[in-house]
Amino acid sequence: xxxxxxxxxxxxxxxxxxxxxxxxxxxxxxxxxxxxxxxxxxxxxxxxxxxxxxxxxxxxxxxxxxxxxxxxxxxxxxxxxxxxxxxxxxxxxxxxxxxxxxxxxxxxxxxxxxxxxxxxxxxxxxxxxxxxxxxxxxxxxxxxxxxxxxxxxxxxxxxxxxxxxxxxxxxxxxxxxxxxxxxxxxxxxxxxxxxxxxxxxxxxxxxxxxxxxxxxxxxxxxxxxxxxxxxxxxxxxxxxxxxxxxxxxxxxxxxxxxxxxxxxxxxxxx
Numbered sequence: 001x002x003x004x005x006x007x008x009x010x011x012x013x014x015x016x017x018x019x020x021x022x023x024x025x026x027x028x029x030x031x032x033x034x035x036x037x038x039x040x041x042x043x044x045x046x047x048x049x050x051x052x053x054x055x056x057x058x059x060x061x062x063x064x065x066x067x068x069x070x071x072x073x074x075x076x077x078x079x080x081x082x083x084x085x086x087x088x089x090x091x092x093x094x095x096x097x098x099x100x101x102x103x104x105x106x107x108x109x110x111x112x113x114x115x116x117x118x119x120x121x122x123x124x125x126x127x128x129x130x131x132x133x134x135x136x137x138x139x140x141x142x143x144x145x146x147x148x149x150x151x152x153x154x155x156x157x158x159x160x161x162x163x164x165x166x167x168x169x170x171x172x173x174x175x176x177x178x179x180x181x182x183x184x185x186x187x188x189x190x191x192x193x194x195x196x197x198x199x200x201x202x203x204x205x206x207x208x209x210x211x212x213x214x215x216x217x218x219x220x221x222x223x224x225x226x227x228x229x230x231x232x233x234x235x236x237x238x239x240x241x242x243x244x245x246x247x248x249x250x251x252x253x254x255x256x257x258x259x260x261x262x263x264x265x266x267x268x269x270x
Contacts, residue, residue: 069083101191218230
């Protein structure tokens, strides 16, 4: 029996079964979801996002996403989704969370004023520092899953062909701090005043080197001057350049996988 979802599944019925006390007004498929089929659902009591994993690998990781989100909630200065982990009648996991009103940094970064860009650089650095300082003694095991182990599994068990992700280096430089693991521009949320308000998508999260989050931000194009003002928020960064190259290779490997297996997905965020 399948452990994941496809567009052919009766997802609207699953949504209705999940919300028996709500009136479904509208559903909208979000075509930028790489790892999950993402559906925005407007109800008579607000908007929600449903995430249905696309394969067994992401079915396992959506459980981690929900676990980490709920553990991190309230432990930083920024909003993180309160994830409800659900299962359909066949036992397949999917998640639901309320929509956070705002814009992704990826959508706004080239439209920000210098002042707003400076503020965002400060806030991202603050989030990385706060996240990496969280005490993990009482954290669930899934929260402490090493990022290096996840990235190796992603590469060798999920990609169609092996990529040069510098796995040994990532392992050698790993620490016991909590990291987001995929802190790209699309996972950072801004409000209508272009101030950072939240972070989403924690399925890559685990223990690792906070510099991996620093490098992830800089692994995709950013406006001139942003990198300098962002790195200025840290007293020392040693391995960001090498980690950034690893992230670029991870992105390229996944983009190739998506183009091969899910051509309907929008890859414009790369």
